[in-house]
């Protein structure tokens with residue numbers, strides 16, 4: 001376990017490029033078209049994830065850890081990825097009209113299912129989770145301004 005302090009604000013560490021286990025569907029080299037579509041979407045969305053509306057980073061997680069009080073570990077899930085609204089497996093293209101920018105977490109949770117949810121379904125699910133104080137760690141939701149206003153924490157048995 002690594003104890004992340006605030007001291008890495010000024011001294012960026014060389015990235016060790018560890019790959020989280022279990023994520024394999026995004027390791028294929030990104031085509032130029034896809035990369036361009038992602039960048040266009042990232043700009044159009046003002047750098048926010050299509051699903052969870054969290055700020056994302058593109059080149060280095062330092063972009064986020066510098067601006068927000070989150071750890072490198074927490075920032076990992078917020079890497080900007082190209083998300084196919086219509087999955088590739090269903091013939092979705094890499095062109096801009098099929099690509100939005102989504103954080104790694106939102107993207108992976110949708111596509112790791114055998115039959116991915118539709119983008120709309122996933123969007124609803126993510127938003128509902130977030131309004132219940134879930135989806136991302138609470139600290140992340142808080143710094144991103146997504147935490148529900150001061151309500152005493154209570155269980156929400158109705159939530160799936």
Ligand SMILES: [Zn+2]
Nearest residue numbers: 049052103106
């Ligand atoms: Zn997201």
